[in-house]
Amino acid sequence: xxxxxxxIDFSQHRTPVSRILGSQIFWVFAAxxxxxxxxxxxxxxxxxxxxxxxxxxxxxxxxxxxxxxxTVIASGGIDLSVGSTVVLxxxxxxxxxxxxxxxxxxxxxxxxxxxxxxxxxGVLIAYVGMPPFVVTLGMLSAAxxxxxxxxxxxxxxxxxxxxxxxxxxxxxxxxxxxxxxxxLVFLAAVMSVVYRWTRWGxxxxxxxxxxxxxxxxxxxxxRIKVSIYVFSALTAGVAGILMAGWLGSVTTNxxxxxELTVIAAAVIGGANLAGGQGTALGAVIGALxxxxxxxxxxxxxxxxxxxxxxxxxxxxxxxxxxxxxNLSSSD
Amino acid sequence: MSRLRLTGxxxxxxxxxxxxxxxxxxxxxxxxxxxxxxxAGKSTLVKIVAGNFRPTxxxxxxxxxxxxxxxxxxxxxxxxxxVYQDLAxxxxxxxASNVFLGREPRRRVAGVRFLDYSTMHRRSAELFAILKSETxxxxxxxxxxxxxxxxxxxxxxxxxNAKIVLMDEPTAAISVRQVSEVLDLIHRLSDQGISVVxxxxxxxxxxxxxxxxxxxxxxxxxxxxxxxxxxxxxxxxLITGAIETA
Numbered sequence: 096x097x098x099x100x101x102x103i104d105f106s107q108h109r110t111p112v113s114r115i116l117g118s119q120i121f122w123v124f125a126a127x128x129x130x131x132x133x134x135x136x137x138x139x140x141x142x143x144x145x146x147x148x149x150x151x152x153x154x155x156x157x158x159x160x161x162x163x164x165x166t167v168i169a170s171g172g173i174d175l176s177v178g179s180t181v182v183l184x185x186x187x188x189x190x191x192x193x194x195x196x197x198x199x200x201x202x203x204x205x206x207x208x209x210x211x212x213x214x215x216x217g218v219l220i221a222y223v224g225m226p227p228f229v230v231t232l233g234m235l236s237a238a239x240x241x242x243x244x245x246x247x248x249x250x251x252x253x254x255x256x257x258x259x260x261x262x263x264x265x266x267x268x269x270x271x272x273x274x275x276x277x278x279l280v281f282l283a284a285v286m287s288v289v290y291r292w293t294r295w296g297x298x299x300x301x302x303x304x305x306x307x308x309x310x311x312x313x314x315x316x317x318r319i320k321v322s323i324y325v326f327s328a329l330t331a332g333v334a335g336i337l338m339a340g341w342l343g344s345v346t347t348n349x350x351x352x353x354e355l356t357v358i359a360a361a362v363i364g365g366a367n368l369a370g371g372q373g374t375a376l377g378a379v380i381g382a383l384x385x386x387x388x389x390x391x392x393x394x395x396x397x398x399x400x401x402x403x404x405x406x407x408x409x410x411x412x413x414x415x416x417x418x419x420x421n422l423s424s425s426d
Numbered sequence: 427m428s429r430l431r432l433t434g435x436x437x438x439x440x441x442x443x444x445x446x447x448x449x450x451x452x453x454x455x456x457x458x459x460x461x462x463x464x465x466a467g468k469s470t471l472v473k474i475v476a477g478n479f480r481p482t483x484x485x486x487x488x489x490x491x492x493x494x495x496x497x498x499x500x501x502x503x504x505x506x507x508x509v510y511q512d513l514a515x516x517x518x519x520x521x522a523s524n525v526f527l528g529r530e531p532r533r534r535v536a537g538v539r540f541l542d543y544s545t546m547h548r549r550s551a552e553l554f555a556i557l558k559s560e561t562x563x564x565x566x567x568x569x570x571x572x573x574x575x576x577x578x579x580x581x582x583x584x585x586x587n588a589k590i591v592l593m594d595e596p597t598a599a600i601s602v603r604q605v606s607e608v609l610d611l612i613h614r615l616s617d618q619g620i621s622v623v624x625x626x627x628x629x630x631x632x633x634x635x636x637x638x639x640x641x642x643x644x645x646x647x648x649x650x651x652x653x654x655x656x657x658x659x660x661x662x663x664l665i666t667g668a669i670e671t672a
Contacts, residue, residue, distance in 0.1 A: 292540040294530055297519075301527055304516030311514045312528035312582075313499065371518035 119365040119416055120377045126409075127384040130391055138394045146390070148273060152341065154386035155275035156334045160353070161360040161378035162279075162286050163330030168361055169290075170323050171303040171370025172220065172227040176212060177331040177357055179238035181350030184209045184335030186242040188261070189251040189345045198257035198264070202336055209332025210325050212238050217321030235354065243347045252344035265340020275337045279379065282330070286375040299323060303370030359406055360385055363413040384409065429454045429621045430475070430590050435484035437470055444470045445645045448484070452590070452638070457612060457622045459636030459653070463665050466642040468625050472592050475623070476508045477501030488589065505589030509579045509596060515567050521574075522550040522563035525581045553581040557614045559607070573604035580611050583620075590621045597631050609635050629658045641665060641672075648672070 134141035141147075160177050167174045184205040191201035212234060219230045254261050267274055290296040298319045301309045310316050331350075339345050364381030366373030388405045392398075428451040437445040445467045452458050462468050473479045475486065477495030486493050488504050495501045498508075515524050523530075526546050532539040550563040559577035561570065567578060576596055583591045593612070597605045605628075612635045615622050626632050632639065632653075639656055641649040641664040649656075649664050649672040656672070663669035 292543075294532065294539075294541065297523060297527075297530060297541060300518060301516045301523075304518035305514065308514035308516055309527070311498075311510070313502075314528050371516070 119413060120374065120380055122416065123363055123365075123377075123384055123413060124380050127380065127387050130384075130387045134387075134391050134394060140394050141391070144271075146394075148268070148271075150386055150390050151276050152273035153390075154382045155273065155279040156338055156341075157353070157356055157360050157385065158279045158379045158382035159275070159282060159334045159337075160327075160330050160357045161364065161382045162282055162375050163327035164357045164361045165364065165366045165373040165375065165378040166286070166299060166323055167227075167327045168358075168366040168368060169303045169371065169373040170299045170320065171306060172320070172323070173231065173358070173368070174216065174324060174327045175228065175231040175354050176216060176234035176238055177327060178350040178353035179235045179242070180209050180212050180328050180331035181335040181338065181353060182242045182345075182347060183212065183238045183245075184332035185339040185345045185349055186245045186251075186347070188336050189254060189339050190245055192254040192257060192261060193251055195255045198260045201257075205336055206329060206332045209328045209335070213325035213328025214321065216328065217324035220324065221317040221320035239347065239351075246345070246347060248347050250344055250346045254339075261340040262343055263340070265337040266343065267340075275334075275341070278333065278337065283375045283379050290375065295319065295322070300371055303372070356385060356406075357382075359410050363409055365413075381413075428452060429456070429489060430623075431487045431490075432471075432475070433485050433487070435471070435474060435481045435486070437467075437474060437479060437482050443645055445474075445481075445642075448642070448645075448647045450640055450647065450650060452621045452623065454589075454621055455616050455619045456638055457616050457624060457636045459632035459639045460623055460625045460642065461627075461632060461639060461661060461665060462642035465644075466665075467645040468642055469594070470645075471642070472508070472594060472623065472625060475501070475590075476506060476592055502586070505587065507583035507586060507588040507591050509576070509583065509591060509593045515575060515578060517568040518566070520564050520566055521554075521561050521570070521578050521581075522546040524567055524578050525550045525553065525563075525585055527582075529585075549585070550581060553584050556584065556618070557581060557611050559611065571604060572601065573607035576604075576608045577611060580615065583615075584618070588620055590623065591615055592623045592625075594625050595627065596624070597626060597628055605631060629661065632661075633658060643667060 131141070160181070164174060164177065187208045188201045188205035191204055192198065216230055216234055219225050220227050264274060269277070290300070298309065298314050301314060302316055302319060306316060335350065338349060360381035361373065361378050362368065362381070363384060364374070364377030364379070366377065385406055388409070389402055392402055392405065430452040432448060432450045435445055435448045436443070448471060460468050460471065470479065474481050477498040477500050480496065486495070493504055516527065519527070523546070531542040531545045533542040547563040554561045554563070554577060557577050557580060559574065561574045561577045567575060570578070580591070596608050609631060612622055612624065624632065624636060636653050639649070639651060639653050639661060640647060641661060643665065648670070651672060660669060660672060664672055
């Protein structure tokens with residue numbers, strides 16, 4: 096016989112199995128695995144080493160930025176400027192390298208440019224009090240324009256003395272795995288720890304949960320907010336550098352509309368646009384699912400025009416799932 | 427010696443006189459009920475004690491020392507804590523995280539300072555035990571009842587070794603059963619020697635926990651007496667102005 100106390104305890108501290116079954120990440124991951132299995136059976140081309148290599152590398156870029164975006168969303172904000180930050184960072188590194196600077200100096204300059212975008216976003220949002228949507232929308236336009244000015248809107252494919260190093264960093268592989276995936280795994284692992292076990296992580300979620308309460312308890316809300324936007328821009332900067340090396344050439348339409356895919360990945364992975372929720376693992380799995388859908392449509396010979404439909408449905412299904420779960424737990 | 431003494435506090439906002447010449451004392455462990463109609467100056471008085479406003483005239487002293495607050499942080503350093511009406515909690519965090527929000531204990535592992543969850547859980551369990559609340563440290567605040575939320579907000583004040591706790595309408599929006607839970611919490615604070623200033627519209631709650639009652643009307647203190655020497659009828663008369671002073 097169960098007492099009332101046990102029943103309450105059970106409903107609040109569910110068993111590990113029911114906790115996993117109740118999590119959005121689990122179902123999204125299950126959907127991705129299912130899609131992979133189906134593709135393996137339906138096509139000869141999916142489970143080839145070449146294709147899997149491409150899939151893992153492609154989703155790494157979106158996954159990287161989705162971790163930054165999840166942090167922003169968890170704090171109750173949004174960052175629409177990441178796609179433009181990608182092209183700005185890629186342009187800074189390629190312009191500098193093509194004029195003869197070494198890789199490391201150019202990479203640091205690219206990250207500094209990305210950080211400057213994030214800093215400006217953060218200061219305008221936290222200290223001037225402007226809405227994140229508007230500030231980062233403006234920056235989406237401004238940063239891409241700056242990349243065009245920098246490159247005179249020309250394609251760059253010669254990267255000076257360290258040309259091969261850049262291509263190796265972004266496009267190479269070690270032990271059979273593409274380099275961007277190492278960066279992604281490292282960042283996801285570090286941020287999982289940071290979210291749960293550091294003050295900074297705790298404050299990001301506190302600000303997203305109740306900004307006024309966070310202010311009243313003496314948390315330096317403004318400084319933390321600035322650091323969140325700088326972090327998001329830095330993930331875009333790292334992705335920009337890696338993408339430059341992967342593609343072997345940089346044009347000013349790099350990263351166009353990428354912010355929407357990134358936001359989609361974060362939301363599918365469980366980040367709540369109202370703030371206060373999100374995980375690094377979720378961001379990675381959300382990005383994985385989107386890439387698997389994209390890849391499968393191509394392999395199955397379905398017109399790529401259908402891509403948006405599938406991704407759109409997944410965003411809505413993922414959020415609907417979250418709503419249903421909240422309804423059943425608030426009874 | 428009184429824990430908190432207000433002497434001749436006045437506050438004007440431009441031409442509007444929000445408080446005029448209010449003098450009050452609160453002893454250690456005493457629960458003072460501060461009553462009055464909307465706009466009588468209760469909130470202004472609490473905000474002055476909490477350091478949100480500075481009085482136009484008059485002085486505040488704590489344990490005999492005159493204090494001057496320029497911002498809420500100054501008041502907090504002197505042991506004054508406020509439990510806000512909307513409680514200022516983060517729904518998405520656990521009870522323990524809320525109790526320690528802004529002052530999390532950390533442990534250094536390999537040069538990095540990580541949150542010390544075991545200390546946070548243990549300490550907040552102790553605080554909830556002192557408050558005799560059934561709140562569990564690991565539970566999310568989102569899933570809690572109004573009474574449990576109050577316990578979390580009050581545990582925050584215990585953690586900081588508050589001398590004076592100001593509570594603004596803690597029983598305004600919760601069920602009857604939870605009201606008695608909150609009143610018990612106020613008794614626990616008083617048992618710990620903490621002075622409580624309770625602002626409430628609910629007459630039964632005030633008479634259930636307060637040893638002393640002060641009534642404000644149009645910015646003036648019209649009564650300050652022991653609860654046992656007064657009655658709900660008298661206080662109602664004082665609030666509305668049917669009784670001039672007492």
